[in-house]
Amino acid sequence: MRKKNEQVPSYDELMNPLLKALQDLGGSGSVDEIYEKVAENLNIPDGILNIPHNPDTGNTTEIQYRLAWARTYLKSYGVLENSSRGVWAISQDKSHIETVDPKDVVQFVRKKDRERKVPKERLKTQEVISDETPEEIQSWKETLHYLLTKEIDPAAFERLVKRLLRESGFVQVEVTGRSGDGGVDGKGIARINGMLSFHVIFQCKRYQGSVSSPEIRDFRGAMVGRADKGLFITTGTFTRDAIKEATRDGAPPIDLVDGDQLADKLKELSLGIKTELVEKVNVDENWYKNI
Numbered sequence: 001m002r003k004k005n006e007q008v009p010s011y012d013e014l015m016n017p018l019l020k021a022l023q024d025l026g027g028s029g030s031v032d033e034i035y036e037k038v039a040e041n042l043n044i045p046d047g048i049l050n051i052p053h054n055p056d057t058g059n060t061t062e063i064q065y066r067l068a069w070a071r072t073y074l075k076s077y078g079v080l081e082n083s084s085r086g087v088w089a090i091s092q093d094k095s096h097i098e099t100v101d102p103k104d105v106v107q108f109v110r111k112k113d114r115e116r117k118v119p120k121e122r123l124k125t126q127e128v129i130s131d132e133t134p135e136e137i138q139s140w141k142e143t144l145h146y147l148l149t150k151e152i153d154p155a156a157f158e159r160l161v162k163r164l165l166r167e168s169g170f171v172q173v174e175v176t177g178r179s180g181d182g183g184v185d186g187k188g189i190a191r192i193n194g195m196l197s198f199h200v201i202f203q204c205k206r207y208q209g210s211v212s213s214p215e216i217r218d219f220r221g222a223m224v225g226r227a228d229k230g231l232f233i234t235t236g237t238f239t240r241d242a243i244k245e246a247t248r249d250g251a252p253p254i255d256l257v258d259g260d261q262l263a264d265k266l267k268e269l270s271l272g273i274k275t276e277l278v279e280k281v282n283v284d285e286n287w288y289k290n291i
Contacts, residue, residue, distance in 0.1 A: 007048050008048055008051060008062045008063050009042070009066065011066040011069040012102035012103075012105070012106055013102070014038065014063075014066055014067055014070040015074060015105060016100065016102070017038045017041060018034060018038060018070050018071065019074070019090070019097070019099065019100065020038075020041060021033075021034050021037035021038045021041060022034065022088065022089070023098070024037055024041070027090050027095065028088065029089075030086060030087055030088070031086055034067065034071075035064060035067060038067065039063070039240065044063070049063055049239075049240065050209075050237075050239060051063070055208045055209070056146070057145065057146065058142045059236045059237050059258065059260065060260075061237060071088060073105050074100070076113075077100070077108055077109060078091060079091055079094045079097060079100060140267075141263045144263050145235060145259060148160075148206060148235045148259075149206050149207070149208055149235050157204060157206050158175050158185055159175075161185075161202070162175055162186065164265060164269065164271060165188055165202070167271065168265070169191050169192075170189060170190050170191070170200070171188065171191055173186065174187055174188065183203045183205075183218055183219045184219070184223065185202060185203050185204050186201070186204075187200065187202070187227065188200055190229070199226075199227045200227055200228065200229045200230070200231050201222070201226060201227040201231070202233060203219050203230075203231075203232050204233045205233070206234075206235050207234050207235055207236035208235070210237045210238060211234050211242050212239050212241065212242055213242045213244070213245040216245040216246050216254060219254065220252055220254060223252060227252075229252070229255065230252065230253070230254035231255050232255070232256050232257070233257040233262060234256075234257070234258060234259065236258065236259055237259065238256050238258055
């Protein structure tokens with residue numbers, strides 16, 4: 001019997017399903033939309049989707065990790081492009097391409113990578129900066145995940161979420177968590193453009209695995225009649241059933257923030273995360289040769 005990890009398609013096996021997902025989505029889609037469409041088209045069971053890549057260093061699942069590399073290879077191959085907002089799209093001049101030969105893609109990208117490597121004699125004077133490491137597996141997110149799940153205590157995590165909500169425009173934020181309250185950790189008021197406001201209750205869960213649908217149902221049961229919306233924040237991920245439960249028709253809506261989204265928001269708000277611009281110096285050899 002094959003091990004679970006062996007049942008996850010390899011990154012090159014995911015290239016054409018990824019392209020098919022983007023085609024089904026109209027040519028573009030977010031990382032989450034692509035993931036959901038690939039899982040749906042390949043009919044991948046939840047047990048496989050929820051396999052973590054490395055639970056000690058991040059909340060990325062194995063299939064998310066491999067999809068990230070599939071996107072990276074297809075981008076380097078020229079078939080995909082992505083915006084600063086994390087939306088991926090089929091390149092306009094490649095819109096006629098329905099499938100690729102994964103072997104050709106891998107060979108092309110690896111050859112391209114070899115050709116652009118800086119000769120050893122220049123390594124001391126020129127820094128090589130790679131811009132193709134998938135965002136999902138960048139080391140800063142691994143460091144942050146470890147800190148949030150291993151180093152700080154639950155009370156500190158609740159204080160962090162409280163600060164995050166305030167920085168995001170919430171007012172009257174309170175941590176009110178108590179046992180037997182359906183997982184409700186606090187409440188606040190979300191202000192929109194200074195005119196509209198919504199009463200929100202939230203749950204913040206330090207977690208290395210996936211939040212399931214029963215936890216979403218319990219949280220909804222606790223919020224009924226007490227708030228306009230619910231907000232569930234976790235350092236982990238959400239199962240497909242949990243996502244469906246959060247957006248179920250006729251039920252009070254619950255917004256979900258997983259570990260990746262939490263990391264991106266903390267980075268955006270500069271809460272314990274500093275982004276430094278690296279100076280890249282290039283020597284124009286022709287300029288010197290023609291002086």
